[in-house]
Amino acid sequence: MLMTKDRRPAFRTIEGWARSVLLEAGTIRECEEHGWMKDRADPYARQRAVDIARGNPPFGVFPDEAAAAVEDVLGSIGDTCPECPPEE
Numbered sequence: 001m002l003m004t005k006d007r008r009p010a011f012r013t014i015e016g017w018a019r020s021v022l023l024e025a026g027t028i029r030e031c032e033e034h035g036w037m038k039d040r041a042d043p044y045a046r047q048r049a050v051d052i053a054r055g056n057p058p059f060g061v062f063p064d065e066a067a068a069a070v071e072d073v074l075g076s077i078g079d080t081c082p083e084c085p086p087e088e
């Protein structure tokens, strides 16, 4: 049997979790028409998400890791929906 040692076995889970934190904090929102996540580029909402992550990290995850995961996911989300026509 092949044994693989993944350094971050819970990454996918953490990514999904981070996304839900960003949504909860209002840092990102979903395009109503296409379902893509959009960064609202609100520094306060961003800080709020990091604070939530730090205060309530998922089980077995350090607060700093949780905060970093939130930043990572946010960094991968654009501020516009790729399918929406550009607004003016």
Ligand SMILES: [Zn+2]
Residues within 6 Å of the ligand: 031, 032, 033, 034, 035, 036, 081, 082, 083, 084
């Ligand atoms: Zn859209």
